[in-house]
Amino acid sequence: MSEIITERLKLQPVAAGDIDSLHALWTDREMRRYLFADHIIPREQVESMVAASDAMFTSRGIGYFTLRARDDDNVIGFCGFRLFQGVEDLQAKTQDDIPDVELLYGILPDFWGEGLISEAVNAVLQHAFEECDVDRIIAVTDTPNQRSVNVLQRLGMSFLGRQEWQGLDRVFYTLSRDEFEEFHSDADD
Numbered sequence: 001m002s003e004i005i006t007e008r009l010k011l012q013p014v015a016a017g018d019i020d021s022l023h024a025l026w027t028d029r030e031m032r033r034y035l036f037a038d039h040i041i042p043r044e045q046v047e048s049m050v051a052a053s054d055a056m057f058t059s060r061g062i063g064y065f066t067l068r069a070r071d072d073d074n075v076i077g078f079c080g081f082r083l084f085q086g087v088e089d090l091q092a093k094t095q096d097d098i099p100d101v102e103l104l105y106g107i108l109p110d111f112w113g114e115g116l117i118s119e120a121v122n123a124v125l126q127h128a129f130e131e132c133d134v135d136r137i138i139a140v141t142d143t144p145n146q147r148s149v150n151v152l153q154r155l156g157m158s159f160l161g162r163q164e165w166q167g168l169d170r171v172f173y174t175l176s177r178d179e180f181e182e183f184h185s186d187a188d189d
Contacts, residue, residue: 004065004123011065011120013057014050014078018066021075022046030109034145037168052082060101061132067107067120077107079120081128084138101128103139105151117151125155129177136176143169156183 004011014022023046025031032038053063067077084102103125107117128134139157141148149171157173164170 004127005070006119006123008070009116009120009123010068010070011079011123012068014053014064014066014080016047016050018075019043019046019050021066022050022078025075025078025106025108028108031106034142034148035104035106037166049082053080056081056083060134062101062124062128062134064104065120065124067116076111077105077117077120079103079105079117079124081124081134081137101134101137103137112147118154121151121155125175125180129180134177136174139173139175140165140170141173143171156180 003013020043023041023043026035026046027040032040049064056063062081064078064080064082066075067079068075081101081103084100103121105117105121107120125137128137138160139152141152143149143162152173155175156179157175158179160172160174162169162171165172
């Protein structure tokens with residue numbers, strides 16, 4: 001998998017050389033508040049996540065990407081996909097109702113409010129739907145994380161439900177390939 005270039009960003013598949021940068025990113029106080037339920041994750045967990053992403057790229061063509069400004073090599077965020085875990089925990093849904101690919105993303109607070117996450121997420125969604133065998137994705141965020149909810153809504157995702165999940169009040173959104181294409185054809189009009 002090669003990098004994705006957007007108007008302002010370079011998205012590169014995470015690699016072993018990114019582990020220290022990702023660990024710093026994912027242990028940032030503001031980043032971890034909604035991403036890891038405010039837990040400081042160990043470096044070994046980052047190593048495991050990078051390895052899982054690499055395996056996803058090999059098997060499905062998708063995984064996590066680092067976000068960098070086009071003119072800089074510093075990691076300022078990440079976005080991408082992992083296999084969704086916890087389908088059995090979702091109330092009143094059958095496994096067929098829940099996509100197996102989950103969208104995750106985050107960016108350092110210095111870059112909040114600039115539209116960079118929407119730009120990056122839109123690019124990885126386009127990649128997943130147009131170049132990979134992904135039909136539908138799910139996104140989960142803590143209900144109080146209204147910045148993230150706004151991103152999901154701005155990208156045309158549909159509200160799936162709200163419930164306590166993994167001990168936290170969460171909201172669930174979903175997006176299919178057809179919905180993504182329809183949303184973008186409407187935006188082009």
